[in-house]
Amino acid sequence: MKKFITTLKNIFAIEDLRVRILNTLFFIAIFRLGSFVVLPGVDPNQLQDNTSGIFGLLDTFLGGAFSNASIFALGIMPYISASIVLQLLTIAVPYFQKMQKEGESGRKKINQITRVLTIVITLAQAVGFVATINAEAIAINTTLFTITSMIVLTSGTVFCMWLGEKITDKGIGNGISMLIMIGIVSRFPGAIVAEFLSKQLNGALLFLFEILVLFLVVMSVVMLTQAVRRIPVQYAKQVGTSSLYSGQRQFIPLKVNAAGVMPIIFAQSLMFLPSMIASIWADSSETANYIGATFSDFTSWQYNVVFGLLILVFTYFYTAISVNPNQIADDLKRSGGFVPGVKPGLATSEYIDAILTKITLPGAIYLALVAIFPAIAMLFGVTREFSQFFGGTSLLIMVGVVLDTLKQVESYLLMRHYDGMMKSGKLRGRTENIAMVS
Incomplete structure (x- = not known):
């Protein structure tokens, strides 16, 4: 235990490392706060549990943002999907293979394509997400709600991408992976308490x-x-x-x-x-x-x-x-x-x-x-x-x-x-x- 305390002191004694850890905690706090901000036009008291099957898996990765119908309901998952698609394309398509071998300029092009593809995927998934919300929870016109939700959810995903990049640049660890892990870990205290009570x-x-x-x-x-x-x-x-x-x-x-x-x-x-x-x-x-x-x-x-x-x-x-x-x-x-x-x-x-x-x-x-x-x-x-x-x-x-x-x-x-x-x-x-x- 004494060695562990000494290690913590050494960690916070390094100014650059201390600043990076505090930055990471700050960005994570913003991410978790956004998971509880409900979409405009949704009555949270009328939301029903729709986290079965793949929705339950998504909700686990997103730390409950999906079931809360929050502005981060899709989180970083569209970016993960876009990254996987680009990764497969760099293996199968010569054009992307050549781009990957161009060094830093090629990586910048691939990153830009990934961001654009993320927005396209998010818009498509936003329509599907709106369909999972029960009609009783929607307090405004359905068409207006669909349009505004697509805009807000896409903005939320782009903001999560920005948070992930900021964690990578200004914090500790890979930002995108860190956000997914935080979403998963946030469910652990409630799960262990529920298991103990059962x-x-x-x-x-x-x-x-x-x-x-x-x-x-x-x-x-x-x-x-x-x-x-x-x-x-x-x-x-x-x-x-x-x-x-x-x-x-x-x-x-x-x-x-x-x-x-x-x-x-x-x-x-x-x-x-x-x-x-x-x-x-x-x-x-x-x-x-x-x-x-x-x-x-x-x-x-x-x-x-x-x-x-x-x-x-x-x-x-x-x-x-x-x-x-x-x-x-x-x-x-x-x-x-x-x-x-x-x-x-x-x-x-x-x-x-x-x-x-x-x-x-x-x-x-x-x-x-x-x-x-x-x-x-x-x-x-x-x-x-x-x-x-x-x-x-x-x-x-x-x-x-x-x-x-x-x-x-x-x-x-x-x-x-x-x-x-x-x-x-x-x-x-x-x-x-x-x-x-x-």
Whole structure:
């Protein structure tokens, strides 16, 4: 505990870091405040719960802004959708591939296209969102309400984008990811209180057991996020002006879960299709009714089997498009590096691809287990709200954002620490990466 307090003192002793943390808290407070500002023309007392299915998932990411019919009801999600679309286009369309290779100017163009696409997606989703609001809650003319809501919701999403960029520039962590995480974490206190009250006094021991299981699940997700397979790389010897430097030994870190949370997002978006399609023939077919009911219940074994298989497929797919063994091999060859015992070029690419395939399988299986664990938790009596924190997209996003933020804070501490050592003239624990041979 003393070490923890000392670390906090060190964090706030660094002026730049202290200002960034305070800026982040200020921007987050604005974001949370906007989640409770109701759209003009809506009577909040007449709002009904419409957070089932995909709406419940959106409401979890948005911290209740969706169910509150607030000005941030769509939040940052349209921007996420636009970013995914642009990311896929840079892989499939040569025009966007060329733009991505143009460096800083290309990235600016892609960012501008992403913002424009975000506005288009937000306008389309705003119409759908208005349709989810029950007529009793709308206190003005329906047509006027639809038009004004489209404008306000689009403005709210653009403002959330601006907050995210400000957090990235002036605060700590990735702003967009931070806003999503805050929306998820804001539901945790209410969920844990509801879970405790549902167990009552005679279930206190069971509640403590659930907390223990949650802790173990979080730790395992941290391990999955951090796990890497290191491929040793040797660099050729270099001749200096008066000395010969032996090769430097480094590693290529291949993440066990290189796809991150994207396979779950893709798979979850497809899992709504069976029930939507089945609803078309719901009145005339018992089979359609069965399919619709089965795939509307995310605790059914049919739903989870299909969900798990889709995650396995999408994990391999997204890993294949995000990690390019040919490019890694070419970069190594150009820089004079090689994997010991493997020929440079094609052989190195095949070697990296074989290792990537092997480590992706256990990562994909565990990712599927993490995704379906909330359904398993519900089968054991955990409430729906609290079960969302036992796995799935919510937990992966929270762990990823927290780890990235802690890395940034740690980098500030390390820089300050090294400055102090340099001024004092004492260099302890110094290691030589390049051995000098006379």
